[in-house]
Each structure stands twice: as structure tokens, then as C-alpha cells.
Amino acid sequence: MDTMTTLQNKVQDLEQEIQFYQDLVRELPISFHYEHPKLGKKAVKCKTIEISNIEPSNKPTVLTMDWKLEEEIQYVETFLQPILDMVPHHIMFINRNGLITLMNTQVAQDYQINRNDYIGKHARELLKIKDESIIVLETLKTGEPIVNKEVFDKNYGIMNTHVIRSAEGEIQRVIGIFHFLNVIKSAEKQALAGRIAAGIAHEIRNPLTTVRGFLQLLQPRMDEEISELFSSLLIPEIDRANTIIKDFLQIAKPSDSSLETIEISEFIKNYLGNFLHSEALLHNFDLEFVIDPLAEGKLFVGDKEKLFSVFLNLFQNSKQAMTKGKLSIQILASYANNCLQIYFKDNGPGIPKEIVTHVFDPFFTTKDEGTGLGLSISRKIIENHGGSLTISSIEDGTQFMIELPTVIKKS
Known part of the structure; x- marks a missing residue:
């Protein structure tokens, strides 16, 4: 093969390589500016690729996103959503109009909402506070990110904001990251x-x-x-x-416990069920136990008597709150993330939203008689078992959820 043919093949290879990279850039779903100071070249992608000469400089190579098209941002948000859902802090994106474009799972869980209902709505509709108190709106107004601002309200924590701008400097998104410290x-x-x-x-x-x-x-x-x-x-x-x-x-402080390995169905249907069935006959209320097939046979370590006292307290609260109509109690057990989730539901009048966050506070009570310590003690017992006790309002009553870690039976 002569020298000319070899040279022609090299030129052809280089042309194909250049064509490959140009096609790759065209297929990228984002716009950008890319400058290479040593080569004196830049690439600008909006709808087409533009390659032009620039003056060489000593600046480092820079790749910046040019957020010109709203659909490009939405593409990135869709990509980021499952990643941000794994973050245990509140993360929310708003656009230049203050409308929510993304929120992670933690936000939806803590606010007890369906996040799809709030995408596209103004941030104030989710946070339920005045605009001047909403920190992401403050950043949207000033254009300045906020670092480690301590928030003192019912949702206590640390707030940070970040700004995403277009190549022209216009704000496209404000990202709010809230480290929830109520726990x-x-x-x-x-x-x-x-x-x-x-x-x-x-x-x-x-x-x-x-x-x-x-x-x-x-x-x-x-x-x-x-x-x-x-x-x-x-x-x-x-x-x-x-x-x-x-x-x-x-x-x-935790007291001495008599711990043993307990099977969930045996505990709910037999140990707990024997008492509650008797109470149901005595006080004429409906009682239902549901054990999810995934939870059947699952084991946990606990003190039966202390756990019984938790359910007894929940039952007493339901019975006292039911002033009219027939009481109905449902206890469901499911299994997820290596934990048993036991739901205690009633059909009572429920708990007003303004006080539901205080029900576990020591001495907090709405009853004429009582110390207001029952739920505080119950939560402490569950926490001493390595679990958690939470409350939520449901459409027709109140629901408590007890989460307990499972163990594997030793052979």
C-alpha cells in the first residue's frame, strides 16, 4: 500500500470520527456551550451545532448547560426523580413562576400528600405559609442562594437553596433542600x-x-x-x-424487659386477640384482624406484656373518643423493608390537624381526666424495641402505625 493510500485512509478515519462526535452531540437532549481554549474552538448547541474559532485563553475547559428549552429541564428532572427519592431530606424544585416542578418522596411522606396533586401548583399551596416566609421564593426573588438557614416553625430544620440559570443568566429553577430536624x-x-x-x-x-x-x-x-x-x-x-x-x-428511661422471639400472627390473633375479642363482646364493637401473606410467619423480638400495653392504650383511646355510633377497630399487619408494619385503625371522629403533631407530647391531653402520658409511654416502648410509632388522620377515623424490625429464626 503506497503512502498516498495510507494518508487517504487516515483522513477518512478522521472524518468518520468527527462525523461520529457531531452526530453524538446532535442527539444529546440538552443545549450547552463548550469552549476548548487550547484548540481555540467552541461548540454551541441549541437546535444545531455551531463550531467556530475563538481567541485562545488560559481559562480552564468549561462545560456549562444552556437551559433554553423547558422540555430539556423536564427531561433532567425526570432523570433525577428516582435518585432524589432516595434522599432522606426534603427536595423541591420550583420554576421562575414559583410553581413546583419536582418534589422527592420525603416531602410527600412528611406532608402526607400525593405529590402528583401538587406538581404544577404554587409552593404556597404545599407549605401553607405566607410567600414572604417561603425561602425558595426568597431566592427566586433575590437570585441569591441561601446556605444553612435555620427554620423555626412546626417543621424545624436547616434550609439551603440553589439556583439553576440559563446561559443568559435567567433563573430557570430554584432548588430547595430542607434538612428536617423534628426527629x-x-x-x-x-x-x-x-x-x-x-x-x-x-x-x-x-x-x-x-x-x-x-x-x-x-x-x-x-x-x-x-x-x-x-x-x-x-x-x-x-x-x-x-x-x-x-x-x-x-x-x-427504659425499664427491664422480658424479651423473646415472637411470631406476628400468634401475637396479634392469639395473645392480643384473646383480650380484644372479649372486649368486643363486652362493649359491642366490631373487630377485624388482617395479616398480609408477606407478613405471615415473620418474627420479631419483643416484650409481649409491654407491647400489649401499647395496643391496650390505643384501644382505650379509641373507645373513649367514640361518643356516638358503633366503634369499629381494624388491626392489619404487613411487611416491607425488613420491618413489620402494624396498623391500628378506628372509625372514630379523628384528631384535628392542629393538635395531631402534639399527641405524643408528655401531659398533652384533650380529656377532662387522664395524665396525657399514654401515647408518650407507648411510643417510648416501641422505640425501645427498635421501632417507631406514628399517627395519621384517615378519611373516617384515626390510624396508628407501629413499625418493628424483623429477625431471622436461628436454625
Whole structure:
């Protein structure tokens, strides 16, 4: 093969390679500017590719996205959606009009919404606060990103924003990333409750026991009217105060547990079911147990008596809240992500949205009688089992969800 033929083949190969890269760039679903200072070339892709000479410079090679077409941004958002769904923080995109174009799963879960219902709506419709308090709108207005801004409202956390601009500098998207810290805040409250409880136990419980002892000692020496006052009021009130302190201590610190490996169906249908079936007959309410086939046979480690007390508390709350109509309780068990999910549903009046976030707070109660510690204790018991207890309002009542990690039976 002569030199001329070899040279022609090399030129043909180079032409084919150039054609390959040009076709590749044309197929890319985004616009961009690309500058190569050493070669003195740039590529600009909008609808076509433009290659032109530029003045060489010492600047590093830069590739920047030119967000000119809305469908190009939507393509990238579609690509990013499943990735952002794995992030355990709130992530939301808004466009230049403040309309939501993307939100990840964590946002939908924490706000208890169907995210498809809010895509295309203004951010204020999701956040339910004034525009001047919405941080992504602040960035949209100023064009300046916000770094680690602490947010003090019912959704406490740290907020960051980022801006995506076109090549001409116009804002195309504002991204809001919210690090939700309510769980940490709740843990701090629990720790504080523990320190308070320890103080209460030491400073009040012992004096109460002493006072009760003296009342019992004095009771036989009193006339009948005062003795009756001791029996019917003073001593019972001291006992009630001691019970409150005992209950409060259960929130503050874990007590000794009798742990065993438990099969979910046996626990719900037999251990828990024996009691609830009797209550259903006694108080005339409907009771239903549903065990998903995926949950059948699954094992978890727990203290039966303490877990029973959780369901007993949920049952008592449902019974007391049902002021009219026939009570109906449904307990469902499912399995997902190596956890058992046990749902306790009733058909009661439900819990107003403005107080549902406080039901696990110690001493919070809407009842004339009661300490407001039942749900706090229940959540602490579940957390001591390595699980979680959450509440949500449903269309026709209230639903609690208990999540417990499963274990594998040793052979």
C-alpha cells in the first residue's frame, strides 16, 4: 500500500470520527456551550451545532448547560426523580413562576400528600405559609442562594437553596433542600423529659410516700367524717400522683424487659386477640384482624406484656373518643423493608390537624381526666424495641402505625 493510500485512509478515519462526535452531540437532549481554549474552538448547541474559532485563553475547559428549552429541564428532572427519592431530606424544585416542578418522596411522606396533586401548583399551596416566609421564593426573588438557614416553625430544620440559570443568566429553577430536624428535636425533648423525671422521682416521690404513711397512721384516730375524707380523697390523690410519676419514668428511661422471639400472627390473633375479642363482646364493637401473606410467619423480638400495653392504650383511646355510633377497630399487619408494619385503625371522629403533631407530647391531653402520658409511654416502648410509632388522620377515623424490625429464626 503506497503512502498516498495510507494518508487517504487516515483522513477518512478522521472524518468518520468527527462525523461520529457531531452526530453524538446532535442527539444529546440538552443545549450547552463548550469552549476548548487550547484548540481555540467552541461548540454551541441549541437546535444545531455551531463550531467556530475563538481567541485562545488560559481559562480552564468549561462545560456549562444552556437551559433554553423547558422540555430539556423536564427531561433532567425526570432523570433525577428516582435518585432524589432516595434522599432522606426534603427536595423541591420550583420554576421562575414559583410553581413546583419536582418534589422527592420525603416531602410527600412528611406532608402526607400525593405529590402528583401538587406538581404544577404554587409552593404556597404545599407549605401553607405566607410567600414572604417561603425561602425558595426568597431566592427566586433575590437570585441569591441561601446556605444553612435555620427554620423555626412546626417543621424545624436547616434550609439551603440553589439556583439553576440559563446561559443568559435567567433563573430557570430554584432548588430547595430542607434538612428536617423534628426527629432530633423530639429526641432532645425526650432527653430533657428524662432529666426532669429523675428529679421528680427523687424530690417528690419519697415525700409523697411519707405523707401517705402518716395519713394512714392518723386515720384511726380521726372522727368518722375526717377518716372518710382520708380514704376517699387524700390517700387516693397521693396514689394518683405516684402513678403519674411512675408513668413519667417509663418515658424517661427504659425499664427491664422480658424479651423473646415472637411470631406476628400468634401475637396479634392469639395473645392480643384473646383480650380484644372479649372486649368486643363486652362493649359491642366490631373487630377485624388482617395479616398480609408477606407478613405471615415473620418474627420479631419483643416484650409481649409491654407491647400489649401499647395496643391496650390505643384501644382505650379509641373507645373513649367514640361518643356516638358503633366503634369499629381494624388491626392489619404487613411487611416491607425488613420491618413489620402494624396498623391500628378506628372509625372514630379523628384528631384535628392542629393538635395531631402534639399527641405524643408528655401531659398533652384533650380529656377532662387522664395524665396525657399514654401515647408518650407507648411510643417510648416501641422505640425501645427498635421501632417507631406514628399517627395519621384517615378519611373516617384515626390510624396508628407501629413499625418493628424483623429477625431471622436461628436454625
